[in-house]
Amino acid sequence: MVRRVLVVFGILALLAGPALAEKLTVYTWQGFGTGSNLHNPKFTPRWNAVIGGKKDATIVDKKPSPERMLEQFSKAHIIYGSTHSGIPKGSPAEQGLQIGDKGDARYVLFAREIAPAKSKAQLVIINGCSTFPLIDESDGKVRNMATAFGISKSTKGRAFIGFVGVHPGPKGDSFFRVFFYFWMGAGGKDLTIRQALDQAKQFIIDQVAKQGGDKAQEFFLSTGAANIYDAEDLVVLGDDQLRYRDLKP
Numbered sequence: 001m002v003r004r005v006l007v008v009f010g011i012l013a014l015l016a017g018p019a020l021a022e023k024l025t026v027y028t029w030q031g032f033g034t035g036s037n038l039h040n041p042k043f044t045p046r047w048n049a050v051i052g053g054k055k056d057a058t059i060v061d062k063k064p065s066p067e068r069m070l071e072q073f074s075k076a077h078i079i080y081g082s083t084h085s086g087i088p089k090g091s092p093a094e095q096g097l098q099i100g101d102k103g104d105a106r107y108v109l110f111a112r113e114i115a116p117a118k119s120k121a122q123l124v125i126i127n128g129c130s131t132f133p134l135i136d137e138s139d140g141k142v143r144n145m146a147t148a149f150g151i152s153k154s155t156k157g158r159a160f161i162g163f164v165g166v167h168p169g170p171k172g173d174s175f176f177r178v179f180f181y182f183w184m185g186a187g188g189k190d191l192t193i194r195q196a197l198d199q200a201k202q203f204i205i206d207q208v209a210k211q212g213g214d215k216a217q218e219f220f221l222s223t224g225a226a227n228i229y230d231a232e233d234l235v236v237l238g239d240d241q242l243r244y245r246d247l248k249p
Contacts, residue, residue: 023249026051027076029061029069031083031128032098037173038062038082043220047173050181066099066109073117073149077247078124080176082169085128085145093135094143097128112141114148122247123193124149124160127172131162132235146237155238157246159193164233174225178203184244194240201229 028051030038037043039062052058059072073079084098088108096108126145135143142148146160182188182203183196191199204226208216216222228234 024057024077024247025075026058026078026080027061027072028059028080029064029072029083031081032063032101034082034084034098034128034169036082036127037170037220040170043173043177046220047177050177050184050186052184066106066113069097069099069109070114070117073114073119073121076119076121077249079119079121079149080125080127082127082173084169085126086130087135095131095135095145095148097126097145111143111145111148114145115142115150119149120158121149122158122242124151124158125176126160126162127169127176129163129166132164132237151238153237157239157242159236159238159240159242161193161234161236164235167228167233168224171222171224172228174220174222175200175204175228177220178225190243190245192241192243193236197229197234197236201226 028038028047030036038047038060044060048058048060059076061068061072064072081097085096087093087095094110094112096110097114098107099109100107124146131145134146137143137147145162146152149160151158151160178187178200179196182191182199183193187203188196188199204216204221205223207219207221208223208226211219211221213222
C-alpha cells in the first residue's frame with residue numbers, strides 16, 4: 001500500500017504535463033506580499049509539471065508590473081493568480097489586486113483597470129481574498145474582479161473562481177495544483193470544473209489519511225489545503241460544467 005501511494009505521489013510530482021493543448025496559453029503569477037508557494041523551489045517543479053511546463057505556453061511571473069499583467073490577461077486562455085486581493089480600505093467599493101508594496105504610489109490594480117484588457121480567458125482563478133460577494137454594478141461601472149474578466153453568473157463556456165473571505169494563499173496553491181491535475185486530464189478523465197474540485201479535495205483528504213500529516217506535507221498536501229474548497233467560501237461564477245477539452249485557442 002505504501003509503495004502504491006508513493007507511486008501516485010511520484011506521478012503527481014513528476015508527470016511531464018497533462019498534454020497542454022496546442023496554442024493554449026497559461027498565465028500564472030505570484031503577487032506582492034503574499035506567502036505563495038509558486039516560487040518555492042520545492043513546489044515550482046510540481047506546479048510546472050501539472051500545468052504543462054512548456055516555456056512557450058506557460059508563464060509563472062513573480063511580482064509582475066501591472067502592464068505585464070494586463071498584457072498577459074489579454075492573451076491567456078487560463079489565468080491563475082496567487083495574490084492579495086479585495087476591496088482596499090479608504091477607497092470606493094471596488095475590488096482590486098495588489099501590485100506593489102504597502103506605501104507604494106501605485107498599490108492596487110482595480111477591476112475597472114483590468115476590464116479594458118478584454119480578457120477572453122476561459123478559466124480565471126484568483127487565489128486571493130474577498131473577490132466575492134459581488135459589488136453592485138447597476139450603474140454600468142465595473143467594480144468586480146469577475147466582471148473585469150468579462151464573466152458573470154450567466155456566462156457559458158467561461159468560469160471565474162474566487163473567494164468570499166480570507167484564506168491562506170499557500171494552501172490555495174497546493175489545492176489548485178491538485179485541481180489542475182484532475183481537470184486538465186492527468187488525474188481524471190474529461191471532468192467538469194465542479195467534478196475536478198470535488199476530486200481534488202477528496203484526493204488530498206485520502207492522501208493525508210494514508211500518509212499521515214507530516215509525510216503528506218512534504219508533497220504540499222494537508223487538511224488545510226483540502227479545506228480551501230469550502231462551498232461557503234470558494235465560488236465558481238459562470239460555467240462550472242466547463243471541461244478542459246472545451247477550451248478553444
